[in-house]
Amino acid sequence: MNLKQLSEHLGLSQTTVSRALNGYPEVSESTRKRVQLAAAEGNYRPNLRAMSLATGKAMTIGHVIPVADQHDVVNPIFAEFVAGASQVYKQHGYELTLTIAETRNEESIYRSIAARGAVDGVIVHSPKRTEPRLALLREIGLPFVVHGRVSESDTPYNWIDMNNRRAFKQATQLLIDLGHTDIALINGDESLNFAWLRRLGFEDAMRENKLPIKKALMASADLTETFGYQTASALLKCSDCPTAFLASSYVVALGIRRAIGQAGLQMGKDISVIIHDDELSYFDNDGAIPQFTATRSSVREAGILAADMLLKQIDDPTLFPQNTLLESHLTMGLSTGPAKRA
Amino acid sequence: MNLKQLSEHLGLSQTTVSRALNGYPEVSESTRKRVQLAAAEGNYRPNLRAMSLATGKAMTIGHVIPVADQHDVVNPIFAEFVAGASQVYKQHGYELTLTIAETRNEESIYRSIAARGAVDGVIVHSPKRTEPRLALLREIGLPFVVHGRVSESDTPYNWIDMNNRRAFKQATQLLIDLGHTDIALINGDESLNFAWLRRLGFEDAMRENKLPIKKALMASADLTETFGYQTASALLKCSDCPTAFLASSYVVALGIRRAIGQAGLQMGKDISVIIHDDELSYFDNDGAIPQFTATRSSVREAGILAADMLLKQIDDPTLFPQNTLLESHLTMGLSTGPAKRA
């Protein structure tokens, strides 16, 4: 059932029917009622393509998920974020298209998205410390919101981010309060800004407590179990072993746990570990450990807020720039304990 | 830059330009070259909406991800699957739109997707044991591929699935071979077909070995850490304790591990646990344990195959029904060991 059929069926013009359905004021209430009824009965839904062609609005938001290489696993954070955003889009009649972008040909992907008229705006995921995408999108003229921030940017942009720096400062302070001085930071790829900020937070706390920042105790790479395992294994063998680990995701923490077990140590007793994870954490608190909070998925909330921000921006471009900093309330300790060297 | 501008710029008709770009044979090679060059220079990309309006094809595939309730976490499996599928779509010039559907209003979501002309086909995720969606989609006339199978369906449909039944039979057999007779199955929600099939696989092995199937040792619910913990805790206190656990996801296994630890037992020594997970598993093999295989994300491969199947179907509806059964090669033992009762 399309508009033409519906209008013929009603003995009205397409114009009137369209107006009635879209809430234009110049339609009499009686016809509006009639039209709405018939539309519901006939299960009429306006054709999105036609609508978007006529209005010039795509009624679609694009999410571009970067994947470093073909075989990289997709960060489950995106799923939660997208779930939140999609909720908002649905409310406003928008669709959500997903593009997986290998980082190499990102530029052409954004350009093609824009040129194809496929979206009214995009959410930019996984920003690096410095982001060529910002300039690119500005040049193209596509509204966007960054999920995360960009440390080195001289021009304003819309963003929503967790307070990674503060969370890691807190976590580090917690370990210091427990008496630790040799704390290992097993961090994500520090060319990605979230990891960079986490590192800064870690260093903030160390510096404030006049503790030395030892490069040897800091590692940065893709957050995999293997990375956690290998790094922790090596660190547990060194002469200057850490007494505590700060893990930048629960996946990496699994590896750390494995290494600790293999070294014949007990987590939470011989070695302390604090895990930070903004995603819904699958870990419950084992009991004896401090834990900041553990709400369900603040990432989903971030998705909701980002989508909202983007739609507002599209609606009214003068609302610029917007941004929101969420407290990273999922920072939690899986296991902490007295400082002790292996 | 749109077709009109491009054609004017070239002094050709829109038709010719369109034909040249779309590879129609009746265009002379020389003009085709010229057109292609100009298009590349002008950074011309055909407007998807217009194209789809003109052809009646949406050039878009929809993925509908069901989420049981608002606060449910999104299964990370979807992210991997979608990543695989998106790869295929890109190759064929298709877009991918994502819809998160609360299970309550699924029907209206599918109907509205179809009526809006937004997609040429859909991938159906998380099929239940019996699926009203199949009939619905058939009625609507929307091509679809089910990611998973439906046990109770009397009409054919396209599907791609992992061999869950076989995997669980194997895993169970492995435990039986190690001497276990009281094996607990911590399974997903058995109204979902994947969980149902896993249970059948478990029962297959038990029956073949003439072992009793004890209802008390089988649990079924959403695969959360908490579910694993609570169920395992309870089971470890009963008079008729299991000596082994078969966990239907690594998340649930984390809970089981916690319960085992709290009971003062050692995993892999006092109690055996086998984890099945089709997603990329974050666990490495701890060493002493049998492990079927551990390739990276067979789920992504499933996504690729499903997308391929759907596009083929759209292209040629006579290719019906298609299906593929993938061996669930990520079944792996995190820890198995001698049978012993707590």
Place this chain on the structure above:
DNA sequence: GTGAAAGCGCTAACAA
């Protein structure tokens, strides 16, 4: 308060 007509950017008969 309602309708006729043009047009969004493309494709696809049909003509030439």
Place this chain on the structure above:
DNA sequence: TTGTTAGCGCTTTCAC
């Protein structure tokens, strides 16, 4: 080999 024309389903001036 190329061009003319109509039309996909909607919105939106403009006229009544």
